[in-house]
Amino acid sequence: MESSFDSEQRRMPNQATLSVDNIGGIDETEVTFQQGVTVLSGRNATNRTSLLQGIMAALGSDRVSLKADADEGGATLSFGDETYHRSLQRGGGTVVTDGDPYLDDPELADLFAFLLESNEARRAVARGDDLRELIMRPVDTEAITAEIEQYEQRKRDIDDRLAELDDLENRLPDLEAKRTRVVDEIDRLQDELETAQAALEDANVDVEERRADQSELEERLDELRETRSELERTRDRVETERESIEALETERAEVEERLDELSTGEETELDRLEAEIDVLQDEKAELSEEISQLQSTIQFNEQLLEESTEILGGGEATDSGPVTDQLLPDDDSETITCWTCGSSVARDQIETTIEQLRSARQDRLEERSDVSAELDEKRSTLDEINENRSAYRRAERRLESIDDEIGRRRDRIDELTAEREALTDEIDDLEATIDDLETEDYGDVLEQHREVNQLEFELERKERERDEIDDEIASIEDQLDERDRLEAEQEDIREALTELRTRIDQIEADAVEAFNEHMENLLDTLEYDNLDRIWIDRTTREVREGRRKVSKSTFDLKIVRSTDDGAAYEDSIDHLSESEREVTGLVFALAGYLVHDVYETVPFMLLDSLEAIDSARIATVVDYFEEYAPFLVVALLEEDAQAIEGDHGVISEI
Template sequence: MSSPESVTSSITVLAENIGGIDSTEVTLEPGVNVLTGRNATNRTSFLQTIMAALGSRRSSLKGDADAGHVELAFDGEQYTRYLERRNGEIVFEGDPYLEDSELADLFAFLLESNEARRAVRRGDDLRELIMQPIDTDEIEAEISTLEAEKRDLDDRLDHLSQLGNDLPELEAERTSLEDEIETTSERIADLKDDLEEFDLGVEASRARKEEIESAFADLQNARTELESIEYDLETERESHAELEAERDDLEAELDGLDDDLESPDRLEGRVQELRARKRSLDTTVSELQSVIRFNEERLADDGFDLELGDSIDSDSDGDTDTGGDITDQLLADSSDVVCWTCGSQVDRERIETTLDQLRSLRQSKLTERSDLQDQIDELSTRQKDLREQREQREATETRLEAIDDELERRSQRIEELEAELEAQQARVDELEDDAGTVENAAYDEVIETHRELNRLELERDDLEAERDDVDARIEEIEAKLDERDELEDRRETVEAELTDLRTRVDRIEENAVDAFNDHMESILSILEYRNIDRIWIERREKTVREGRRKVTRPAFDLHIVRTTEDGATYEDTVDHLSESEREVTGLVFALAGYLVHDVYEIVPFMLLDSLEAIDSDRIAELVDYFEEYVDCLVVALLREDAEALSDDHAYVREI
């Protein structure tokens, strides 16, 4: 149940085998219920009954019971809890009021064993108790998530920064390439102009001119094809070399494997044989242990008890003197025992010697069994290693076969390319010879111009391809740099969220401490202790060691301010308080926790016990103070302490 309903009806509590209670049924009323009576009247057990029904696991079963249960009914609803002892532990089942009773256990169920009260009595650091109901784990998890995101953003921004540094160099490279392309294009244009201005009509016919131009076009195409074949051939040779290197490595690896591997299947038979022997030894050891234990028990009991009376009665003459002789004979030597196998007297040392021999035999069997297990483990490991080596060899051999096939295919391709290269080179040579045959003194300049023009056009193509690559890289970087503003904005947001989360825990702790101090001051003002002016919590930082490093962690210290008889004030610690003052301080702290964490919004009950350290008038003031916060306040008091409370409260005098 996440939030309580107001308690408007009577409350029925039924319990069986809880604490010291055999069985009981008690009716409580909304408001204050006073359990009054002497000590040892099951008042605390009854409070544990209510705790169990509300969801607490800090209740106990009756010592002589294996199971118990409790029922709590009010406002038309019923809540049940079943307790059962299993394997030495108490198991809780049923449908309690609260799914999680942690907060109520700390600050609503204020019995003497209450952890908040005990922590104050011991002088513990109170931070864990105060902060325990506050879910700071979720905040810490969120901090970790944001820190990881921030690291990722930093890495991406660093990468973009590096890309931004690369951009000027790429832009300069692009400008340089464009300048080279422009220069080459201008040179190509000049050569074309030279060819057009060259007057072939004076020296040769138009057919002659076309013949020359055709010869150079064929030569250019042949050279381009030659370069393509050379590239393919080089690629195939590199792949062939890589495959040969891999084959050499695999062959070396294969040589390193043991050729004479033992069969793992053969070892399996040996393993099964050893396991069968071990099972037989297990049976033998178990039987020996049973025999040893039986004989040890019989030896401890001095053998079987003999029915001496029956022996006497069975004598033919019933002579009691004869029976006395038999008894004397049996008890004549205290070192003799009656054998439990044949019924005769046997010297104890002989039996103990036999037992020692049995124990020695059992120990030797245990040693033999251990040796067998070691052999089984060794053979099993050997089996596993053999299988892995066999699988490794098979995989290596399969890969070698594939490499051999690939090498054969590539060798064949290399031979084909070499033949193509040789043929293409012959064609280029032939075309160059053909171009040379059309040369003469008059056409030398034309031929050289064509050659230069072809070279420059190829060079320009390479430059343009390189420039296109640089342009693509620049566009890619610029597209990524467009994300930088968005990433920087997100990083600022993450940084702000981290700052807020890291300070949120501090703010929560400060607010909790302030709230505790305010409520403790209010409660202490009700109690009106003359020698205790103030109880307050100080939040401070302390250095602790975590592993090899020292870290700073917050700590909550409890302080007490006192006033001397002459009116002077001074600060004291819990260590210097008397036992009764510690009880009061612990109770004040726990009651403050009830108010700080709004426990009354979670469970409509509050249980108070062990208030003997407070006088009856102050108890009455506390009860009146908390009555307005809780629908049902149940307080256990001695009769004399209950006298100061109002008669309007409900009183339970018998449980």
């Protein structure tokens, strides 16, 4: 099966050309790289690291230095059909960058692809830094948390809707049974009405045969029937309005109860929280700025240590002896001249300062984490208060709406009641008139009309009831049609939540697995004496974030050695040889490189400062890393470069 790296490598151009001017110790140069390994071979102070910085500059890194005697410089990378450029310009005591580099965000590359001596991933192992924090730094955990909350809210909405659909579906059997009863009642009323109409028709025929002059009676009887029907409809409308008022009054009681539960006396608390949030946001911003400044200062001093020999040497060694010897003063205390201010400082003093800066940066990171946790807590409380206030206002508006609706319906009842009374009076008058018109031969005609009128009205009401039930059943069935879509979306959300909730855990697990696997593979090949195993043990511990205690993962670096007689014992990073530490740091960087799929966005991996590792082991490391990087550029001393086997490019003059 093809790996994603193999596929990415095939899509990538086979060649890249780099032009550099006034970066590090380089005046001007142009080199071409082929896919695979390129070795920068030469003695110290031959601008190998400066060329690596040129690559970094063109790719987008800010961790590059402008030549000490130049005010501007830059790097251009021609890669396939595209050209990328980065310019550097000195001004106001700082170096400003501009242009269109290969990467918009160089963070992943700086951490896991540009493995120079000062690379943070390499140094983290030797310094005993928080390995987990470094691996997880590129992951936007806040964005993941926000996305989880959005999915959880949508899932709650779907759960509520599905519960409503369940309730609706449970109503269907009762509605079907009710419809059956109403249809049976309609059938019965239709039979009775047909019988009553036939009897009335017979009576009317008899009347016509015997008393044709009774037409006025028939008219009054028809009018009575219509009036009775109108009266029944009016009574029905009155009853409907009363039922609506009862429902509204029930809802009003519920809204009033809700209003009692909601509190509006939170204005002071709201103002206090908003003020505290503003203070915490300012504090967090200040801490972030301080952390950024500390990191820049640390990087500057690390680059000063790393580049001092090369920058001061100006590129090549002279006849007066090796450049490294020229930098050593007579009193055996090595000093370094800062290429920005010109002052001389002892190397050990710079190293001590760097350690103090790292400690201060770690303190600020922890302080910012506490501030962030407290800020999240106060924002959550503020959101709750605001939602409470919004709910209160909505309830007040609904209560006003209910009162208005109740008032309108009561006015309507008064109108219908007056109409009903008028219809009742009209019926009384009609019945009196009919009584006067009818004779003893037609004594039962009025009663038959009344019976027909009542049956017609009841039949009409039952048919309306049947139609309403049909509409309700159809509405429920239409709503139930969305269940499949909701359940499918619900399952998608469950999968998305599972993926999001496990994403951070999976990245941590993958990083540990990658480190342990590659560390084991390399140790087997490198054959360090009595070094049995190096691995990361991933554990969890309780830490405080603001007022809360949360579980966080930690990466503990474990080392096992064995004595001459084969007894195993646990050791610490402090007891590793310099070679062993360097290999461990490189493997940790490789783990981050693979876990974050850096090869998908960064075509180059850069290796420098491998002198602590012997030539044979360097060759093994280079051969191992070549499998994972499209373009692997390695800066080596001449004797170390000779140990690299296979078909690869060599650049010996820069």
